[in-house]
Amino acid sequence: MLKLDRVSKVYRVGSFGGEQLRAVGDVSFEVRPGQVVSLIGESGSGKSTIGKMVLRTSRITSGTISFDGADISRYRRTGELKEYYRRVQGVFQDPFSSYNPVFKADRVFEMIRTEYFAAVPAAEWRAKLDAALRTVRLDPAQVLGKYPHQLSGGQLQRLLIARALLLDIELLVADEIISMLDASTRIDVLNLLADLKERGLGILFITHDLSLGNYVSDQTVILRGGSVVERGATRRVFANPLHPYTRRLLSSVPQLHKTWAEVDAELRARDAGAERRCAYHERLPDGGPDPLAAVDEDHHVACFALDGAPCPDAARTPVG
Numbered sequence: 001m002l003k004l005d006r007v008s009k010v011y012r013v014g015s016f017g018g019e020q021l022r023a024v025g026d027v028s029f030e031v032r033p034g035q036v037v038s039l040i041g042e043s044g045s046g047k048s049t050i051g052k053m054v055l056r057t058s059r060i061t062s063g064t065i066s067f068d069g070a071d072i073s074r075y076r077r078t079g080e081l082k083e084y085y086r087r088v089q090g091v092f093q094d095p096f097s098s099y100n101p102v103f104k105a106d107r108v109f110e111m112i113r114t115e116y117f118a119a120v121p122a123a124e125w126r127a128k129l130d131a132a133l134r135t136v137r138l139d140p141a142q143v144l145g146k147y148p149h150q151l152s153g154g155q156l157q158r159l160l161i162a163r164a165l166l167l168d169i170e171l172l173v174a175d176e177i178i179s180m181l182d183a184s185t186r187i188d189v190l191n192l193l194a195d196l197k198e199r200g201l202g203i204l205f206i207t208h209d210l211s212l213g214n215y216v217s218d219q220t221v222i223l224r225g226g227s228v229v230e231r232g233a234t235r236r237v238f239a240n241p242l243h244p245y246t247r248r249l250l251s252s253v254p255q256l257h258k259t260w261a262e263v264d265a266e267l268r269a270r271d272a273g274a275e276r277r278c279a280y281h282e283r284l285p286d287g288g289p290d291p292l293a294a295v296d297e298d299h300h301v302a303c304f305a306l307d308g309a310p311c312p313d314a315a316r317t318p319v320g
């Protein structure tokens, strides 16, 4: 469904845009129908930039993003874009910023109605809206007609997901959608995503939180400094992290039943000096759509060289 092939993004920065910042470099991965793919990385690793490129609110510098085989950067006509947004929508971190406080919250549905359902009779529209709200576990009578300040963050976020669902979308880009919600609402929204996935929706779940990624996703993509360091089936990446960066990220997740010293000792014992060598350098593909080495059918890892530093496996020549 969604496929990224060596996608890069360079921003022009500096006072006159004379400098360049490579926010995303050579990123490749796929999202299939009914699959949740987590894009995990620390702040500034390029997650949101990838989401924006998928949603076409930020231009790709190089590489290709395709949806059902069609290169999305080639959509020029309004009709093509409109059709794309009927199939692909995004929901973002701060639900409050998507609402104008002086209007009732249900105004967010009006744009969808004007754009896509102008010919639909009022009663039919209302039935469709009620169905979308019930899918996200909202009671229409409880939420419609209210102002944003009269609703919780979780309710506002679910209204936005309902808006996306009205379009029968196939792919949802969910960018940090639960980081501003309280713990119990988080679980509600996560379970909602699981329901949507069961209905065949593909979800690109952007998060800096490893445990959330582990909870919801089938596939995991670990980003560092704009590049993918490791990618694969979530259970494989979490059970057997191969890249030193992934290992460090995982070891920094608090484990309530263990002390930091125990976690650290386990990590050292497991790695036993292996971090100094890039075990996968020789297996990196020479060109092709994916810059990572395939370790397993569903587990890929990058060279251990990071940020342009030489490959730690000094015996060999670093790539790129």
Ligand SMILES: Nc1ncnc2c1ncn2[C@@H]1O[C@H](COP(=O)(O)OP(=O)(O)OP(=O)(O)O)[C@@H](O)[C@H]1O
Pocket (backbone or CB within 6 Å): 011, 012, 013, 021, 023, 041, 042, 043, 044, 045, 046, 047, 048, 049, 050, 208
């Ligand atoms: N419009 C822009 N112009 C210039 N640089 C940008 C722009 N947007 C993002 N960046 C830079 O690109 C890099 C990646 O940013 P991005 O927002 O994609 O990261 P992120 O992983 O989503 O971070 P966070 O979790 O903090 O949202 C950062 O260094 C950021 O400062």
